[in-house]
Amino acid sequence: MDQTIYLITLVATVLILAAAFSSLIAFRYGAPLLLLFLGIGLMAGQDGFGLVFDNAPLAYFVGSLALAVILFDSGFSTPVSMFRQAASPALTLATFGVIITTLIFGTATYYLTDFNWLESFLLGACVSSTDAAAVFFLLRAGNLTLRDRVRSTLEVESGTNDPIAIFLTLTLVHIISIGNIPETSAVLTDIVVGFLRSMGVGIIAGFIGGHLIVRLINELKLDTGLLPIFALALSLLLFAATGTIGGSGFLAVYIAGLVAGNTSLRGSKSLERFQAGMSWLAQIIMFLVLGLYATPSQFVAILPVALVLGVFLIFIARPIAVSLSLVPFRFSRTENAFLSFVGLRGSVSILLALTPVINGLENGPDIFNIAFIVVLVSLIVQGWSIGPLARRLSLLVPPRSGPLEKVELELPGSAHHELLTYTVVPGSPVTRGERIPRWARPSLVVRDGKSMKLNEYGRLIAGDRVYIFVHDRYPRLLDRLFASPAEVDPEDEDFFGTFTIDPNKPAAILEQIYGIELRPEHRDLTIAALMRRKLEGFVEYGDRLPLQSIELIVRDVDENGEITALGLSVDPPAPPPSVPVYVSLNEALDRLRIWINAKRQSRG
The missing domain is CATH 3.30.70.1450 (Regulator of K+ conductance, C-terminal domain)
Known part of the structure; x- marks a missing residue:
């Protein structure tokens, strides 16, 4: 018995250390870290070194706890300013985007597999959410400084879309499990009521729990070393209690983390460091366990259809869902394209795909295997191309400063x-x-x-x-x-323009010096006010505004978002090339309108 304990501990620690060391490879070569973690689990598993792990309920239990830890840390490290900036588009993507992805992907699954409609939509629900850890590790590893609005939208979406996907998955598993499918209207009613109850209870519990965590940490005179453990235990208690009363525990811990991380909290710096370490450990354990559970020899039979579905998700389902979800928001064509592409699937998709297996669904193993392959396709195709695409779409801005000790x-x-x-x-x-x-x-x-x-x-x-x-x-x-001086890529040397210009000068001087034509109501504005009006009120570092023969570039903004430094280019670069696969709905309508007008003129 003693030898068994030592052997299990030895194997577990070796796997964790191997996963931790693999992060060095990922940082050096920009490889998706999740792909390396899963690869280590697969190599150690039944078809690799022979470790047999086939306990789906245990894998789901471990993965759920790990996900709760990750979501609490995700909320804790999200500034409320970022949440406010991106809340509307991100939450729309996290709700309607997930539902649209489920419907589109499920429809394709139905016609490409032998699954019935409910099983097809179940697979769609499993792979409908994005993985925040995979996306932002790649941004850090590639030293990519994205525009604030795009980065904030991606981060908030990734942190909030998991509860929706989890709810859809568990609901469909339950409906399939009972076998006696009620009328369509009854199903829709139950889903809507269940969704509102789960999300509502999760939101309320998250806000209450977050404030309780803050109050207990600030009021109780615990030793500083105990504070991080106390906070983690309280977050897991909130997760379990919310789930017990029918709410979304995952949504509750994310909101509790958001509340706690943006409130004056005793020992917040030590909490941040502890949470970051626990989040890394949770990711490693979850990915290794899911990799160990998978059996690659079972992938062969379903490999062709799974590959087709993976490509369909990347190039059709996600772009359509993003375009439809972001119609009310004025994202540019390039921003829409990037948000469409950066929808990496990860551990949550594999974790949710375990639920059909646990509940004994007939096609449960096939659903799990297809979802696993779809995740691998997403990580391989999207994981290595985020940086090049961001550069192609001109969404990167030079860093303001270099490393800081x-x-x-x-x-x-x-x-x-x-x-x-x-x-x-x-x-x-x-x-x-x-x-x-x-x-x-x-x-x-x-x-x-x-x-x-x-x-x-x-x-x-x-x-x-x-x-x-x-x-x-x-x-x-x-x-x-x-901070040290920022290392600016040679391609970015002219990013901020050749000249500087005072943002508080009247916009009329642009007309006098550079010969551009302004509307009468714009001449009395300052250049900063003109930019704010043209950019619809929101201005951030790196924003560019073409004005006929010149282009204004925001070099810096203060804490209140006011422009403090502007650059000017008299030879603005050509607009970034389009990405034909990712065309937003607004862009498609504009192209259709132009085509109709051209036809009318040719007939006239």
């Missing part, structure tokens, strides 16, 4: 304040003489191992360690002073 510490009794420790890096603004604001004067500077007072250190030099006690609203402003 910084440590954040919370001090007892210092509400809303924290101690920041910066290591001065070569080339940073402070080494070039940039002044540190008066409200952030260093409390201590350590140079060559010696402590120096405020009036002793003179100009900061590379290698200095600077300690600053500051209000928690200001760290982002200081980061720019201590």
